[in-house]
Amino acid sequence: MEFNSLLNTSLDLNATPLRFQDERGALVDELNRVSAENKRLTEMLAVVSENYKDLHNKLMENNIKNPGMDNTAASRKRKTEINGSASESSSSDEESCKKLREEHIKAKISRVFIRTQASDTSLIVKDGYQWKKYGQKVTRDNPCPRAYFKCSFAPTCPIKKKVQRSSEDQSILVATYEGEHNHPQVSKLEMTSSSNHYVTLSSVPCSTRPSITLDLTRQKTSSKVNRPEFQQFLVEQMASALTKDPNFKSALAAAISGKFLQ
């Protein structure tokens, strides 16, 4: 139930204070607690944004100092592939550039955390795109199977998605996106799944960026947070801090508009 309506209801019951005084007091306490929590989260958000800005600036400086050195996803696989292409005397510069571009796409990795119903055992994440499942695997570090998806909307779309339940909290789905779509989003309506009750707030991070997970499902938000301008402010602040990354921004907007308006 909407917290504000709860509060209003309790205020309407002033005529019978003996009966509802305790409940009203509890609600006021709850309001204060939620307001404090919201303030704390806002501060945390500001800190995280600042940290990200710093890291991003350092990354940019490093890229300028070391052009061609992509240290955002320094997997051993990538290193060997890049080294291999660089050392191949037979491969042309064009091929090397092409490989580097492909590697750059692969380096664009983002993670999305989605709270689902405990009973929901599917590995479906509705994010507005059409996906084709091409594999499933049980990995060593997590008893829950990992599903592999390719974008089915455009055959040439290089993005891949991995979805796996968190080993710590199996009600949380972790979707890992590798690469970027090379086409517009199919359907924004699909972004808010009825079964996905949590945040779809993504970290945007090639390994150096901070990872954020916000719990926006706590519906007892203050009236200030319910204001559209505040939501817009939050969206703009975070989005600008995260350098307009499309994955992050769309997920953030969906999370804020969807959950705060509930």
Added chain:
DNA sequence: CGTGTTTGACCGGCGC
């Protein structure tokens, strides 16, 4: 019958 999903086989990278 077409489309999407499942699942075992296969491949390549990596550590020992």
Added chain:
DNA sequence: GCGCCGGTCAAACACG
């Protein structure tokens, strides 16, 4: 060189 592991393929299967 061998085994482990994650990722991908493709045949079989399910479903509308």
